[in-house]
Amino acid sequence: MGQKVHPNGFRVGITKRxxxxxxxxxxxxxxxxVEDQLIKRFVRNSCHQAGVEKVQIERTNGQVKIFIFAARPGIIIGKKGSEIEKLNRALMNNFGDNISVDIREVKNVKTNAQLVAMNVAEQLEKRTYFRRAMNKAIESAVEDKCKGIKILLSGRLGGAEMARSEKQIFGSLPLGTLEVDIDYGFAEATTTYGQIGVKVWINKGYFRDKVEEI
Known part of the structure; x- marks a missing residue:
């Protein structure tokens, strides 16, 4: 029997928030x-061009604070804050008045698993050959000094009649330990042949090494 666990669910509450x-x-x-899921979906759909990595929600004393982590925060904020005001108003109209939005910029975009997965999915939608898209993502991550990376694509790759999976791995990727900072991302590419799933695992090194660096 295969013993599979979601990479984020395995680590949440221990090494991930x-x-x-x-x-x-x-x-x-x-x-x-349910409201949290609707808010996250609404934000991702409204800010899809900004490269939203994740949306975090905090609720305290009747207030709802939404943290949006994006690769291009300027698109969400807009000129003189015009776009973020529109987003704030739309959220208040749909989910209540006690909502505030905080935008955070994501650094190290090339080694962020969710953004890498979204980038590969975007390339596939633009009809880039799937192996080329995978190689380009791996090369960019290696340039940014990641310890290891794995990309897994599933679906009708290259327009094949039968769906299949293909993966590429570079470097070290120990998934069975909590001592290593493993980042995981998932995205879907909508192509003329159907949906293609993109999964990305990135090894960012041991936590003890980061503590020593500090």
Whole structure:
């Protein structure tokens, strides 16, 4: 039997933070859980050109604070803050008045697994040959001194009649330990042949090495 676990679920609460941070009772838990998913989906759809890596939500004293981590925060903010005001108003109209938005810039874009997966998916949608898209992403990550990277594509690759999976691995990628900072990302490419799934794992090194550097 295959023993598979989601890479983020395996590490959340230990080496990774929760993306939704609040405490609820039985009456409000289900409502807030669904609302969080709707907010995240709304933000991703509204800011898809900004390269949104993740959306985190905090709820305290009736206030909802939304943290948007993006590769291109200037697109979300807009000229003189015009775009972020529109986003804030849209969120308030859909999810209530007690909402505030905080934009954070994502650094090291080439070694961010979610952004790499989104970039590969975008290349596939532009009809770039899948092996070329994978090689380009791996080369960029290696230039940025990542310890290891794996990219897995699944679907009708190259317009083949039968769906299949293809992966490329570079360097070291120990997935069974919590001592290593493993970043995971997933994206989907919508092509004329159907959906192609893109999964990316990136090894950012041992946590103990980062502590020693500090």
């Amino acid at each position: 929760w993306n939704s941070r609040w405490i609820a009772n039985k009456e409000t838990y289900g409502t807030w859980l």
